Amino acid sequence: MVFLTPLFLLGLLAALIPVAIHLIRREKPPKIMFSTIRFLKKTSKKLVLFQHLQQIALLLLRAAVIALLVIAFARPLLNQSVARLVDADPQSAVILLDTSMSMRYGDNFDDAKAEALDVLDRFTGGDEVALVAFSGGAELVRELDADVGSIRELIEDIEEPGYGATRYYPNLRLADQLLENSRYENRAIYLISDFQDIGMQAADETWKLAPGVALNLIDVGAAESxxxxxxxxxxxxxxxxxxxxxxxxxxxxxxxxxxxxxxxxxxxxxxxxxxxxxxxxxxxxxxxxxxxxxxxxxxxxxxxxxxxxxxxxxxxxxxxxxxxxPKINVLLVNGESSANWFDDEGHWFGLAVSSTEGSPFSLQTIESAELSAAALRQSDVVALLNVGDLSTGQASELTDYVNQGGSLLIAPGDRVNAELFNRQFGEITPAQLQSTDMLGRGDYLVIADYDRRHPILRPLDSDWMAGFQGHWLGWGDA
CATH class of the missing domain: 2.60.40.10 (Immunoglobulins)
Incomplete structure (x- = not known):
């Protein structure tokens, strides 16, 4: 038993007042001289003893009244064992059991399970209990149930904690929500943890437990670690x-x-x-x-x-x-090679593909006459730059190469005949090639815009515009 206002217990000293008065006012029988005893009546010893006991009982009753008044003002509170005997107010409770990674340290989790089972021992048959095993979030939830034995089995079946982080506030919210539908007004949450500081991160300072919900913190963390x-x-x-x-x-x-x-x-x-x-x-x-x-x-x-x-x-x-x-093997078939590097289309392609040491491509350049099935088998990607003189056999080998999963890049130019191209590669190209006239001197083309959402262009993450402002006016006179 505990007392909410224990200072009033000092008033128990007042129970000694009747005893003190009794002792002070007690008188000895007076001695009186009688000439004769024939006028005295004989009294039984039992009657004298009974009167003496009556006086003692009255004295104790007066002291007990004072003591009871003092204890009433001290506001006694019965402990759990006594409450069971007198059928105290039933309780709705939620046990929050920390199963985060930090609980794997030492005997933390074994101590936590023992504390949880000890909490269960405090409940009577009329109480209802819920269980939430948590780390970053709830990992095991058993809603409010009067079957305390099933909650005990759940706790005993948890062999070891997990590897998650610790988060207290989301699980306290969950426990508070479980108690919203409780049958009893006497509600409590028992949080069993080693109380790591990281568990209080991202705390919502505006949130509070519902009124009337008692929060009991049980620390099982090691004193030294x-x-x-x-x-x-x-x-x-x-x-x-x-x-x-x-x-x-x-x-x-x-x-x-x-x-x-x-x-x-x-x-x-x-x-x-x-x-x-x-x-x-x-x-x-x-x-x-x-x-x-x-x-x-x-x-x-x-x-x-x-x-x-x-x-x-x-x-x-x-x-x-x-x-x-492995590096991606690129086979370049150059249809317009030149001794002058600035006129060689393969030169510029090579700079774009394998000019840096960390390039993912391994480039091999051949003439169109060297294209063969053996060369195709050793390549992941084949690029045709202005190639217009492939034989029917070479075109057939390229078609088989593409149909078997190979990648083909075609950049047709002025050496490519549209009719022959469509006949050789019509099965594998997405569109038909049509003849176009060459631009006149001084004319130019402009890339007005491009689809920035296209998967090929999306990694560039650019917002630039490209344009040709004009050809070199004297390039034909050189």
Whole structure:
């Protein structure tokens, strides 16, 4: 039993007042001299004892009245065990059980389950209980139910917490909503967690629990903790074969009430350790470790960065993949090659495709007479630049190449005969080629606009206009 105003208990001293009065006013029987005793009546000892007991009972009754008045003013509150005997006000309650990743530390989750079961032991048969197991959001929800035994089984069946982050406010909102439909006015929420600071982020300061809902916080976090956490890893996702040496960065942070000063970070590729580095956190809580790695061959590499040096291993590993792709083989069939580089159409195409070291393309240039089925089989993309002298056999091989999944880029020019082109490639081209007249001297064409939403042009992210202001006036006289 507890008292809401315990200072009134000092009034219990007033119960001693009747006792004090009784002791003060108690008189000894007087001695009287009688000449004869024949005028005295004999009294039974039992009657004297009964009168004495009456006086004591009256004394105790007076003291009890004063004590009861004092206790009433002290406002006593019965504890749960006594409340069960007197059938106290039934309760509607929601148990919020934290199952986030931080609860995997030490015995946090075992202690949390024990606390949850202890809370269940406080309820009587008339109470109704709900359960919400949560991390970033609710992962297990059992609505209000008078069957406390089923809630107990659910708690016991949760073997271990997950790997999610901690968020308190969304789950407190959910618990508050569950209590909106409760049968009883006596409502409470029991939040069992290790109370990580990150769980209070994105808090809504304007939101409050409904009036009359009591919030009971039960902390099961370890008093002291130490941990090395791998907070971030930066690694390339895709590379081209023969790429330069790459760097993989790992960020490690020391957290907890005791900061660890030493540790080790290792890097493994496809199950084989390729490098390791020590940690020196004596004068800082965070360190970035750099690994230099070469991906020699094409394929998919499965990487693992792992930290060692602490007892909590759940946040010590980070996994990633790197896809090393082969270069795209481009076969350029140049129909208008020239000894002068500025007149050679293949020269400008080559600059656009493979002029940089990091280009994803591998370019091979041939004349139209060299085009063969063997050359096509070794190519991912074929580009025809103003090629108009292909044989029927070469055209048929190109058609088969496209039908089998090959990519073909055609840029017809003045050497291409429209009728022959349509006859050779009509099956695979999206449109028919028509003859056009050459522009006269001084005439030019302008690219007035283009479809910026087209998938080919969307990556350019540009808003420019292109135009030809005119030809060189003297190019024909050279």
């Amino acid at each position: 130490e941990n090395l956490a791998l907070t971030d890893v930066r690694a390339p996702e895709q590379l081209l074969e023969d790429s330069a040496e790459q760097q993989i960065l790992a960020r490690v942070r020391s957290t907890g009430t005791r900061l660890l000063e030493q540790g080790e970070v290792s890097l493994s590729l496809n199950g084989q350790m390729v490098d390791r580095a020590g940690l020196d956190l004596a004068d800082r809580s965070e360190q970035v470790v750099t690994f230099d790695v070469e991906f020699d061959a094409e394929g998919t590499y499965v990487g693992e960065v792992r930290v060692s040096g602490d007892e909590f291993s759940d946040d010590n590993a980070y996994y990633f993949t790197v896809d090393v792709l």
